[in-house]
Amino acid sequence: QVQVVESGGGLVQPGGSLRLSCVASGSISRINAMGWYRQAPGKQRELVARITSGGSTNYADSVKGRFTISSDNAKNTVYLQMNSLKPEDTAVYYCKVELTFVGVWGQGTLVTVSS
Numbered sequence: 001q002v003q004v005v006e007s008g009g010g011l012v013q014p015g016g017s018l019r020l021s022c023v024a025s026g027s028i029s030r031i032n033a034m035g036w037y038r039q040a041p042g043k044q045r046e047l048v049a050r051i052t053s054g055g056s057t058n059y060a061d062s063v064k065g066r067f068t069i070s071s072d073n074a075k076n077t078v079y080l081q082m083n084s085l086k087p088e089d090t091a092v093y094y095c096k097v098e099l100t101f102v103g104v105w106g107q108g109t110l111v112t113v114s115s
Helices: none
Strands: 002-007 010-012 018-026 033-039 046-052 057-059 067-072 077-082 091-098 103-105 109-113
Touching (some): 002 103, 033 067, 046 067, 057 067
Antiparallel strands (some): 002 018, 018 077, 033 091, 067 077
């Protein structure tokens, strides 16, 4: 089995920064991509940023220029650096690890942007 664990969420003021981390462990043969998604209250889960094993990235328009995704393939870890946070970034952030035939989700970490 594969386990995915996120960390780094919390309460931050508007304009502040947070760095999320996600580690995958267990029976991992190959990771094709890792991504961050978020779900705000009453809304559907949406893609925030995704990075492939080759380093290609894509971002939601709402976070371009503010968020940066990076990874350490040797450690099966992905990061999300979030700067210039806005109240509308408040959500539970989930990490998804895309294996050869399946995607595995973490439990999520709450990010609250409020003064």
